[in-house]
Every structure is written in C-alpha cells, then in structure tokens.
Amino acid sequence: MSEISVVAVNVAKAGKEDELAALLSGLIAPTANDAGMIRYELHxxxxxxxxFVFHEIWESRKALDAHLSTEHIARYRQLSPDLVERKELFITAKIG
Incomplete structure (x- = not known):
C-alpha cells in the first residue's frame, strides 16, 4: 500500500488557543516513536x-491506525472537547 497523508485541522474555542497549542505540541515527541511515522508536523x-494544522505522512494505513490507538492520542481525545470548537480530518493515499 502507498503512503498515507493526513491533514488534521483543529480550531480552538475562543480563549483556549494557548491551551490547545500546548496539547497539540505535546503530541509531537511521543508520536516520533510511533512505528511507521514519516512526517508529523504541527502548523x-x-x-x-x-x-492548528497537522501535516502527517505514514508508511501505511496500518501504521496510522496504530498511532490513532496510542495513549497520547487517547489523552488528546479526552482533553480536546473543552478546547476545540471544530475539527476536520483528511486522510489520503499517495498516487503514483
């Protein structure tokens, strides 16, 4: 299977921008150890x-699914409802 690209957009609730920045930034270090991660950048x-926009590249859908099952993503899911007004997630496969 080809590489998987993810664009994940998080829009902070008013007044929660800095808290969301800290939560999202806290995902970078543990994700660096996730198998199959090629790129994981927060903008x-x-x-x-x-x-906030994450641009991610994963070796496979299996690697992405494993990442989405990690403790650090579970923590994000637990804390984000108080901080995030809107989320969008785009998962695509590389063509060619």
Missing part, C-alpha cells in the same frame, strides 16, 4: 492563531 495559521 499554526499566520492570520488566525486559533487554527
């Missing part, structure tokens, strides 16, 4: 500091 919108 913040230049015009709206409440918008």
């Amino acid at each position: 913040r919108d230049l015009d709206d500091p409440g918008i």
Whole structure:
C-alpha cells in the first residue's frame, strides 16, 4: 500500500488557543516513536492563531491506525472537547 497523508485541522474555542497549542505540541515527541511515522508536523495559521494544522505522512494505513490507538492520542481525545470548537480530518493515499 502507498503512503498515507493526513491533514488534521483543529480550531480552538475562543480563549483556549494557548491551551490547545500546548496539547497539540505535546503530541509531537511521543508520536516520533510511533512505528511507521514519516512526517508529523504541527502548523499554526499566520492570520488566525486559533487554527492548528497537522501535516502527517505514514508508511501505511496500518501504521496510522496504530498511532490513532496510542495513549497520547487517547489523552488528546479526552482533553480536546473543552478546547476545540471544530475539527476536520483528511486522510489520503499517495498516487503514483
């Protein structure tokens, strides 16, 4: 199977931007140890500091699914409802 690309957008609730930034930044170090991770980058919108975008590349869907089952992602899921107004997730496969 080809590489899997993920774009995950998190929009902070008003006044929760810094807390969400800390929560999302805290995912970077543990994810570096997740098998099959090629790229895992967190970006913040230049015009709206409440918008955060992860750009991820995984070796396979199996590697991504394993990442989504980790303790650090479970912690994010537990804490994010108080911080996130809106989420969008795009999962695509590399063509060619």
